[in-house]
Amino acid sequence: MIKLLKIEWLKIARYRTFYIFSGLYVLLLFAIYYGFDRIIHIGFLDLSIVYKFPNVWYYAAYVSSFLAPVLGLLMINLLANEFSFRTLRQNVVDGLSREQAFASKLVLSGMLSICAGVMVLLTGLVVGLIRGGMPAGADLWLRSEFILRTIWQTFGILTAALLITLIIRRSALAILAFLALMWIIEPIIGNLILKDIYSYFPLNSLDEFIPSPINFDPPSFGYHSTPTGVMIAALIYPFVFIAAGFYLIKRKDL
Amino acid sequence: MVLEVNNLVKRYGKVTAVNSISFQVKPGQVFGILGPNGSGKTTTLGCITGILTADSGTFAWFDKGDFVSSRKKIGAMIETPNFYPYMSAEMNLEIVAHIKGTGYSRIHDTLKEVGLFERRNSPFKSFSLGMKQRLSIGSALLTDPEVLVLDEPTNGLDPQGINEIRQLIIRQRDRGKTIILASHLLNEVEKVCTDVVILKKGNVLKSATVAGMLVNGNTVEVGSEQPEILGKALEALGNLKISGPKNGRFVIELPAGYSSSFLNRALIEKGVSVNHIVQVQADLESEFLKLIG
Numbered sequence: 187m188i189k190l191l192k193i194e195w196l197k198i199a200r201y202r203t204f205y206i207f208s209g210l211y212v213l214l215l216f217a218i219y220y221g222f223d224r225i226i227h228i229g230f231l232d233l234s235i236v237y238k239f240p241n242v243w244y245y246a247a248y249v250s251s252f253l254a255p256v257l258g259l260l261m262i263n264l265l266a267n268e269f270s271f272r273t274l275r276q277n278v279v280d281g282l283s284r285e286q287a288f289a290s291k292l293v294l295s296g297m298l299s300i301c302a303g304v305m306v307l308l309t310g311l312v313v314g315l316i317r318g319g320m321p322a323g324a325d326l327w328l329r330s331e332f333i334l335r336t337i338w339q340t341f342g343i344l345t346a347a348l349l350i351t352l353i354i355r356r357s358a359l360a361i362l363a364f365l366a367l368m369w370i371i372e373p374i375i376g377n378l379i380l381k382d383i384y385s386y387f388p389l390n391s392l393d394e395f396i397p398s399p400i401n402f403d404p405p406s407f408g409y410h411s412t413p414t415g416v417m418i419a420a421l422i423y424p425f426v427f428i429a430a431g432f433y434l435i436k437r438k439d440l
Numbered sequence: 441m442v443l444e445v446n447n448l449v450k451r452y453g454k455v456t457a458v459n460s461i462s463f464q465v466k467p468g469q470v471f472g473i474l475g476p477n478g479s480g481k482t483t484t485l486g487c488i489t490g491i492l493t494a495d496s497g498t499f500a501w502f503d504k505g506d507f508v509s510s511r512k513k514i515g516a517m518i519e520t521p522n523f524y525p526y527m528s529a530e531m532n533l534e535i536v537a538h539i540k541g542t543g544y545s546r547i548h549d550t551l552k553e554v555g556l557f558e559r560r561n562s563p564f565k566s567f568s569l570g571m572k573q574r575l576s577i578g579s580a581l582l583t584d585p586e587v588l589v590l591d592e593p594t595n596g597l598d599p600q601g602i603n604e605i606r607q608l609i610i611r612q613r614d615r616g617k618t619i620i621l622a623s624h625l626l627n628e629v630e631k632v633c634t635d636v637v638i639l640k641k642g643n644v645l646k647s648a649t650v651a652g653m654l655v656n657g658n659t660v661e662v663g664s665e666q667p668e669i670l671g672k673a674l675e676a677l678g679n680l681k682i683s684g685p686k687n688g689r690f691v692i693e694l695p696a697g698y699s700s701s702f703l704n705r706a707l708i709e710k711g712v713s714v715n716h717i718v719q720v721q722a723d724l725e726s727e728f729l730k731l732i733g
Contacts, residue, residue, distance in 0.1 A: 193538045200527050267524075275491040276522035280539045280579070281511025284490065440491040 237318030266357035475639035515580030663716035
């Protein structure tokens with residue numbers, strides 16, 4: 187695993203697009219969270235709670251859930267490159283097994299997800315201190331599970347992106363399919379046809395893994411929990427994506 | 441046995457690219473896979489290096505090992521040079537070294553061997569086709585493997601580049617490496633290979649040693665300033681297969697054990713002087729064209 191991670195690191199360390207996308211994630215996470223109370227402006231609500239410890243972990247994670255697709259696009263780009271440069275087949279000719287070739291991208295996804303979790307921790311900490319003041323009391327880490335949820339959510343989205351790219355292979359088309367699935371296809375089917383199970387859809391359940399603080403019925407703002415069934419779905423889907431990925435890489439020509 | 445391929449079949453939809461191909465490669469052989477474009481050479485190599493999944497049939501490296509477990513002993517380039525375009529030659533070889541599980545110690549020597557040391561820090565995308573091809577061969581040589589698998593290694597090169605690569609292959613051959621070389625260039629196979637299989641439309645047409653294919657006849661071409669006299673003298677020699685004259689020259693099939701000098705002596709005894717007498721080397725090209733024709 188360390189070996190695979192080293193190989194992936196050599197590939198991305200000199201790849202400018204990697205720095206652009208991951209820099210974009212870091213920058214937007216900080217900027218959007220910092221300006222959260224100005225971006226979401228609901229007159230009567232006092233949004234200063236989003237900067238109070240221990241709420242910061244949850245709200246920083248919530249902002250990250252909007253930005254995880256940026257990392258998804260990066261992952262699509264990285265894997266689609268391997269197809270268009272024909273380097274995936276070269277890696278196999280050089281002696282990686284097909285499974286290792288896919289596993290190396292999974293390991294990289296895991297690392298990126300952990301980095302996303304660390305960024306949520308740092309952003310929550312720094313923005314919280316600047317805008318919310320010093321934490322009071324012993325409940326500093328009460329909502330810190332959202333750092334772990336960010337890691338899993340990001341990993342889920344990255345594995346979905348990998349699976350789509352394994353099927354489609356071409357960068358532009360895979361990006362189109364990924365975004366369309368997330369923003370158009372799932373919402374349309376979910377909201378119009380299969381309303382009852384929309385929460386359990388792959389990308390939607392991962393999205394709800396970090397629930398929105400905005401509630402309409404009754405109107406309120408603040409943390410509420412994700413239904414257990416949706417939690418379980420979000421925990422299972424990444425494994426399904428990974429299994430499907432291994433199935434495809436073993437059988438298709440490279 | 442370095443490689444044993446048994447009844448390999450690969451289909452693309454309705455097209456059968458490789459139709460039950462079998463062959464064996466022994467240590468030290470320079471094994472040519474010869475055939476026109478589309479005959480299944482690259483598909484065969486793709487299957488034995490793991491990038492294509494065969495529909496049926498088996499292959500075994502080093503008697504039972506699969507490709508992955510033998511990766512350090514095999515260096516392969518298939519079809520086109522495939523590298524990360526934004527990275528330098530040296531960085532690309534660092535990735536190969538990591539995959540093969542070897543250190544960086546041989547990277548500089550390898551780059552020198554293929555004549556790219558001076559350009560080692562240039563990005564791959566800035567390379568000419570010839571340089572890309574040489575880096576690809578360098579990548580195959582990186583672990584100093586026992587076996588080289590080269591697919592059309594001189595494809596797209598100019599005559600000088602072709603010669604450089606050929607010398608490089610010959611150097612490896614002379615060091616005792618086993619080489620599996622796919623090519624549609626007859627003289628390439630003729631110049632470097634010891635053994636050859638000829639493919640056509642996914643089938644093995646012939647499998648033989650190169651020497652065996654070349655010395656298949658005992659043909660002599662003979663000419664004189666007075667072809668009529670020569671013709672009569674040849675007929676008088678008895679039971680020979682003679683064709684010609686064409687441009688004043690006859691082509692004669694001699695019985696086994698007889699050489700051109702025998703013919704020369706016999707003609708002199710008959711008082712006929714010749715101005716041309718040559719043992720005709722059957723070339724792979726005419727054999728090849730006969731087979732695929």
